Amino acid sequence: MRRGASILAAAALAVIASALSAAPKARGTGAGVYTEAQAGEGARVYAVRCAMCHGPGLAGTVETPGLVGKFMANWAGRPLGDLYDYLGRAMPQPSPGSLTAEDNARLVAFLLKANGVAAGTTALPADSAALRRLVLEPVRPR
C-alpha cells in the first residue's frame, strides 16, 4: 500500500510540475513590483483598517501577530497571491471580506515596503491570478 501511495504521489507531482511549467514563470518581489505611491496609499488604509489591532508600527502584541520580522518567516517563499487572498477573505478580522481589491493591493504594497522590499515603477495589480506569479522573497532586515 505504501509503495502504491508513493507512486500515486509521484504521479500527482509530475502532473503539477507539468502544469507549472506551462504557466508563466514566477517572478520574485525583489524586481520592484509595487510603487512608493501605492505603498503610501496602503499606509493610509493600514492606519484606518489594521493599526488598531496590529499597532501603528506593525509590531503586533503578545496576542496579535506582528507584520514585520516573523511575518516574513511565515509568508516568504510563497506566491504573493496567497497573502492577497488571505487579506481579502479574512481581514480585517472584525469585518472580513470588506477590503476593496484596490485597497488590498495597496496594503500588500505597504507590507512589502515595511518588510524591506524595494519599490519599483509598476504598481501591484489588484488581481489574485497575477499576484500568484509573484513570489515573496526574504530581505535582509535593517
Place this chain on the structure above:
Amino acid sequence: MAMPRAGLAAAPAAMPTPAAGMKPRLAPMRVSPDQLIDMKCCIRPLRAAGPNLGTEIVGDRLVVHNYGHGGSGWSLSWGSAEVAVGKALSVLPESIAVVGCGIVGLTSAVVAQRAGLKVTIYARELLPRTRSFRASGSYTPGSRIALVGPAGAQFPELWEQMARFSWKMFRTFLGLPGNPVEFCDSYNVSDKPIERRKWPPNPAIAGSWETAGLPQQNSEFAHLDERIRDIVPQPVDLAPEENPFDTPYAQRSSHMYFNFPAYGHMLLTEFFERGGRYVMRDFHSPAEFAGLPEKVVIHATGYAARDLWQDRTIIPVRGQTGWLVPQPEAHYSLRSNNMSLLSKADGVVVMNNNPDMGDMLGVGDSTELPNRAPIEEALAALAPLFAPLAVRGGRS
C-alpha cells in the same frame, strides 16, 4: 529539572489590599547589619541612542544586535527579544547562534526556540554568572534606557512596544512555582509631601553627551514611563489611618519584580528542554562571528559590547545592592528618601540611591566592586521606620 521545593516553600501568602481606613498589619523587617548576607554591584549598559537592535553582515553571517538596555534589560527582555528574533526569522534560518547569556541573550534564545529554531548559545558564562544577575530585579523599563537627543523621535514608540510586550509576558509567569515574577505592595514614606521629582534642564550646565561623551545632567535622559501608566499601578496617597508606618506622608503602589533564582532556573530549564545547546566561548573580535556554524547570530553581550564591538556610545552606569536574609513574612517594599528595601525570595534588596543625583548616579563609573558603607547607611536610616509595626505586632 524540577523546580526547587525551597522555592515553593518560600512563596508568601497573598496579602489582601487593606480597605480604606485600615492600617495593614505588616511584619517589620529585620534590618540590622548582621542580617546583610550579600552585596552585588554591576554596570548598566546605557547606550546613548537606546538599545542597539540593528543588523550588520560579518563575513556572510547576519548579525542581529540586541544589547545596550541600560537599567531596563530585565524589564524589556521579552519585547526586545521579539524584535531581534523577528529580524533573525525574516531570512528564514533553521538554526541561529546567540552570543551572550545574560537575561537578554537567554530570553532571545528561548523566544527563537519558541519560534521553532534550533539555538546554540555561545557565551563566557551562563546566567546566573552574568551581570544581569547582579541587578536589583524590578520592572523598571525606563531606567537609564537612552538619552533623548541620540535616541531620536522614533525611539519612544519602540520602547513602549517593548515595555508593553514584556509586561504582558511577565504576567504569564505569575503564580508559577518559586514565583519567578511577583507583585508586592510598595510604600514610599516621608516627612514632607511626596511629589514626583522633575528634572528641568539646568542652563548653568553647558556640556552634554554630544560634547563630553557622557551625559551631564538628568534632563538628557529619556523619561518614558508616562507612556505606560495605564497598565503600571501608580502611587496613591495614604491617609494617616491607612499608613502603617505612621509617617506624616505615605504613598502605596503595587510593584512587579523578579525572583532571580526561580526566574533564571525557569528560563534555563526551558532552553535546555527545548534542545538548546551551550558552548562556552569568549569572543575577541566581531570577525570571529563569521566562523560560527550558524548563518544568523543574535549579539547580546550587554556591557561587554562596548569592548567587543567597540561601541563607545555605551556608557557605564554603576549600581549596587545589599541583600539581607530572606524575610518572606515581610512581603512588601519600603522606600524613604530614595533608600529602599524590597523583600524578595532570595533576600531583602537594600538600595541607597542619592535622590539629588537621579539618573546621573553612577554615570561613567565602571567600578564593579560593592561599597558597604552606603548600604549600612540605608539600613540605619530605615530601621526606625519599623518601630510602629513592632508595637502593633505584624502578621505572622
